[in-house]
Amino acid sequence: MNKVEIRGSVIDEETRCTHYHSELDIIAIKFYCCKTYFPCYSCHEESGCGDHKVWPAEMFDEKVVLCGKCKDELTVNQYKSGHGCPSCRADFNPKCRLHWELYFEK
Template identity: 45%
Template sequence: MYGLQLGEQGTCEHYHSEFDIAGLKCRECQRFYACYQCHDDLEKHQFVPTAKQSREPAVLCGHCGNLLTFARYKEGHCPSCGSAFNPKCALHESVYFS
Protein backbone atom coordinates (compact mmCIF):
# COMPACT_ATOMS: atom_id res chain seq x y z
CA MET A 1 0.00 0.00 0.00
CA TYR A 2 1.17 3.54 -0.74
CA GLY A 3 0.57 6.80 1.09
CA LEU A 4 2.05 9.74 2.96
CA GLN A 5 3.24 9.00 6.48
CA LEU A 6 1.93 5.48 6.00
CA GLY A 7 1.28 3.61 9.22
CA GLU A 8 1.78 -0.09 9.76
CA GLN A 9 -1.85 -0.92 8.92
CA GLY A 10 -2.42 1.59 6.13
CA THR A 11 -3.28 4.78 7.97
CA CYS A 12 -1.92 7.98 6.42
CA GLU A 13 -1.41 11.65 7.21
CA HIS A 14 -4.98 12.41 6.06
CA TYR A 15 -6.85 9.51 7.69
CA HIS A 16 -5.30 7.93 10.75
CA SER A 17 -7.90 6.43 13.04
CA GLU A 18 -7.70 2.75 14.00
CA PHE A 19 -10.42 2.09 11.37
CA ASP A 20 -8.64 3.81 8.45
CA ILE A 21 -7.01 0.60 7.28
CA ALA A 22 -8.51 0.12 3.81
CA GLY A 23 -6.23 0.63 0.84
CA LEU A 24 -8.19 1.64 -2.27
CA LYS A 25 -7.09 0.75 -5.79
CA CYS A 26 -6.77 3.36 -8.52
CA ARG A 27 -8.05 1.94 -11.79
CA GLU A 28 -5.44 3.87 -13.78
CA CYS A 29 -2.19 2.82 -12.05
CA GLN A 30 -3.55 -0.32 -10.34
CA ARG A 31 -1.90 0.66 -7.04
CA PHE A 32 -3.52 0.56 -3.62
CA TYR A 33 -3.40 3.87 -1.73
CA ALA A 34 -4.37 4.80 1.82
CA CYS A 35 -6.54 7.59 0.36
CA TYR A 36 -7.18 9.56 -2.82
CA GLN A 37 -5.32 12.57 -1.44
CA CYS A 38 -2.14 10.55 -0.94
CA HIS A 39 -2.57 9.14 -4.43
CA ASP A 40 -3.01 12.54 -6.03
CA ASP A 41 0.00 13.94 -4.15
CA LEU A 42 2.26 11.06 -5.21
CA GLU A 43 1.12 10.25 -8.77
CA LYS A 44 1.06 12.31 -11.97
CA HIS A 45 -2.62 11.57 -12.55
CA GLN A 46 -5.79 11.92 -10.48
CA PHE A 47 -7.30 8.93 -8.68
CA VAL A 48 -9.56 6.96 -11.05
CA PRO A 49 -12.37 5.02 -9.34
CA THR A 50 -12.93 1.29 -9.78
CA ALA A 51 -16.28 0.07 -11.06
CA LYS A 52 -18.51 -1.19 -8.24
CA GLN A 53 -19.40 -4.21 -10.34
CA SER A 54 -15.78 -5.19 -10.96
CA ARG A 55 -14.84 -8.72 -9.99
CA GLU A 56 -11.26 -7.60 -9.48
CA PRO A 57 -10.21 -6.73 -5.92
CA ALA A 58 -10.47 -2.99 -5.30
CA VAL A 59 -9.65 -2.87 -1.57
CA LEU A 60 -6.69 -4.08 0.47
CA CYS A 61 -7.11 -4.72 4.19
CA GLY A 62 -4.24 -2.94 5.91
CA HIS A 63 -4.45 -5.26 8.89
CA CYS A 64 -4.03 -8.64 7.16
CA GLY A 65 -3.41 -7.86 3.48
CA ASN A 66 -6.59 -9.56 2.26
CA LEU A 67 -7.90 -8.33 -1.11
CA LEU A 68 -11.61 -7.55 -1.35
CA THR A 69 -14.12 -6.70 -4.04
CA PHE A 70 -16.36 -3.67 -3.56
CA ALA A 71 -19.23 -5.91 -2.44
CA ARG A 72 -17.13 -7.56 0.28
CA TYR A 73 -15.73 -4.20 1.39
CA LYS A 74 -19.27 -2.83 1.82
CA GLU A 75 -19.88 -5.44 4.52
CA GLY A 76 -17.90 -3.07 6.76
CA HIS A 77 -15.17 -5.41 7.91
CA CYS A 78 -12.53 -7.72 6.50
CA PRO A 79 -13.94 -11.23 6.04
CA SER A 80 -10.49 -12.67 6.68
CA CYS A 81 -9.41 -11.01 9.94
CA GLY A 82 -12.61 -9.28 11.09
CA SER A 83 -11.04 -5.81 11.29
CA ALA A 84 -13.63 -3.05 10.93
CA PHE A 85 -13.36 -0.41 8.22
CA ASN A 86 -14.24 3.23 8.84
CA PRO A 87 -17.97 3.68 8.10
CA LYS A 88 -17.33 7.36 7.31
CA CYS A 89 -15.48 6.23 4.16
CA ALA A 90 -18.95 6.03 2.61
CA LEU A 91 -18.79 9.83 2.38
CA HIS A 92 -16.06 9.41 -0.26
CA GLU A 93 -17.50 6.37 -2.02
CA SER A 94 -17.96 8.22 -5.32
CA VAL A 95 -14.24 9.08 -5.33
CA TYR A 96 -13.18 5.43 -5.06
CA PHE A 97 -15.98 3.58 -6.86
CA SER A 98 -18.11 4.27 -9.91
Protein backbone atom coordinates in the same frame (compact mmCIF):
# COMPACT_ATOMS: atom_id res chain seq x y z
CA MET B 1 1.56 -14.23 0.96
CA ASN B 2 2.88 -11.50 -1.33
CA LYS B 3 3.63 -8.13 0.20
CA VAL B 4 1.53 -5.46 -1.47
CA GLU B 5 3.18 -2.09 -2.09
CA ILE B 6 1.22 0.85 -0.76
CA ARG B 7 2.24 4.31 -1.92
CA GLY B 8 1.51 7.65 -0.34
CA SER B 9 2.02 9.20 3.07
CA VAL B 10 1.80 5.84 4.86
CA ILE B 11 2.62 6.05 8.58
CA ASP B 12 2.24 2.45 9.74
CA GLU B 13 1.97 -1.19 8.68
CA GLU B 14 -1.84 -1.12 8.80
CA THR B 15 -2.06 1.41 5.92
CA ARG B 16 -2.86 4.53 7.93
CA CYS B 17 -1.63 7.75 6.37
CA THR B 18 -1.01 11.33 7.40
CA HIS B 19 -4.49 12.28 6.16
CA TYR B 20 -6.52 9.46 7.79
CA HIS B 21 -5.06 7.73 10.82
CA SER B 22 -7.78 6.75 13.26
CA GLU B 23 -7.90 3.25 14.72
CA LEU B 24 -10.40 2.32 11.97
CA ASP B 25 -8.48 3.73 9.01
CA ILE B 26 -6.95 0.44 7.96
CA ILE B 27 -7.66 -0.01 4.27
CA ALA B 28 -5.85 0.86 1.10
CA ILE B 29 -7.53 1.06 -2.29
CA LYS B 30 -6.01 0.15 -5.62
CA PHE B 31 -6.83 3.04 -7.94
CA TYR B 32 -8.30 2.05 -11.29
CA CYS B 33 -6.26 4.61 -13.24
CA CYS B 34 -2.79 3.53 -12.11
CA LYS B 35 -3.47 0.08 -10.57
CA THR B 36 -1.57 1.20 -7.46
CA TYR B 37 -2.63 0.97 -3.81
CA PHE B 38 -2.97 4.18 -1.78
CA PRO B 39 -4.44 4.69 1.71
CA CYS B 40 -6.68 7.54 0.51
CA TYR B 41 -7.59 9.82 -2.36
CA SER B 42 -5.36 12.62 -0.99
CA CYS B 43 -2.31 10.33 -1.11
CA HIS B 44 -3.26 9.43 -4.68
CA GLU B 45 -3.61 13.09 -5.68
CA GLU B 46 -0.22 13.89 -4.16
CA SER B 47 1.35 11.08 -6.20
CA GLY B 48 0.78 13.03 -9.40
CA CYS B 49 -1.03 10.24 -11.29
CA GLY B 50 -3.04 12.90 -13.11
CA ASP B 51 -5.40 10.39 -14.73
CA HIS B 52 -7.94 9.78 -11.95
CA LYS B 53 -10.56 7.18 -12.87
CA VAL B 54 -12.92 5.22 -10.62
CA TRP B 55 -13.61 1.49 -10.70
CA PRO B 56 -16.55 0.79 -13.03
CA ALA B 57 -19.45 -1.17 -11.56
CA GLU B 58 -18.88 -4.11 -13.91
CA MET B 59 -15.49 -4.64 -12.25
CA PHE B 60 -16.71 -4.77 -8.65
CA ASP B 61 -15.57 -8.40 -8.44
CA GLU B 62 -11.92 -7.34 -8.81
CA LYS B 63 -9.74 -7.44 -5.69
CA VAL B 64 -8.94 -3.78 -5.12
CA VAL B 65 -9.32 -3.12 -1.37
CA LEU B 66 -6.58 -4.19 1.04
CA CYS B 67 -7.27 -4.85 4.72
CA GLY B 68 -4.43 -3.29 6.68
CA LYS B 69 -4.81 -5.79 9.55
CA CYS B 70 -4.63 -9.15 7.77
CA LYS B 71 -3.47 -7.97 4.31
CA ASP B 72 -6.31 -9.82 2.59
CA GLU B 73 -7.40 -8.28 -0.69
CA LEU B 74 -11.15 -7.77 -1.03
CA THR B 75 -13.37 -7.20 -4.00
CA VAL B 76 -15.41 -4.02 -4.13
CA ASN B 77 -18.52 -6.14 -3.55
CA GLN B 78 -17.00 -7.67 -0.40
CA TYR B 79 -15.95 -4.25 0.83
CA LYS B 80 -19.34 -2.63 0.28
CA SER B 81 -21.24 -5.46 1.95
CA GLY B 82 -20.22 -4.46 5.48
CA HIS B 83 -18.09 -2.28 7.70
CA GLY B 84 -15.23 -4.70 8.18
CA CYS B 85 -12.96 -7.37 6.85
CA PRO B 86 -14.68 -10.69 6.13
CA SER B 87 -11.39 -12.51 6.78
CA CYS B 88 -10.14 -11.12 10.09
CA ARG B 89 -13.27 -9.24 11.24
CA ALA B 90 -11.34 -5.98 11.74
CA ASP B 91 -13.63 -2.96 11.66
CA PHE B 92 -13.22 -0.37 8.89
CA ASN B 93 -14.08 3.30 9.20
CA PRO B 94 -17.78 3.64 8.22
CA LYS B 95 -17.13 7.25 7.23
CA CYS B 96 -15.12 6.01 4.24
CA ARG B 97 -18.50 5.55 2.55
CA LEU B 98 -18.69 9.35 2.30
CA HIS B 99 -15.89 9.18 -0.29
CA TRP B 100 -17.27 6.26 -2.33
CA GLU B 101 -17.51 8.26 -5.58
CA LEU B 102 -13.79 9.07 -5.41
CA TYR B 103 -12.95 5.39 -5.82
CA PHE B 104 -15.95 3.55 -7.26
CA GLU B 105 -18.76 4.14 -9.71
CA LYS B 106 -22.14 4.67 -8.07
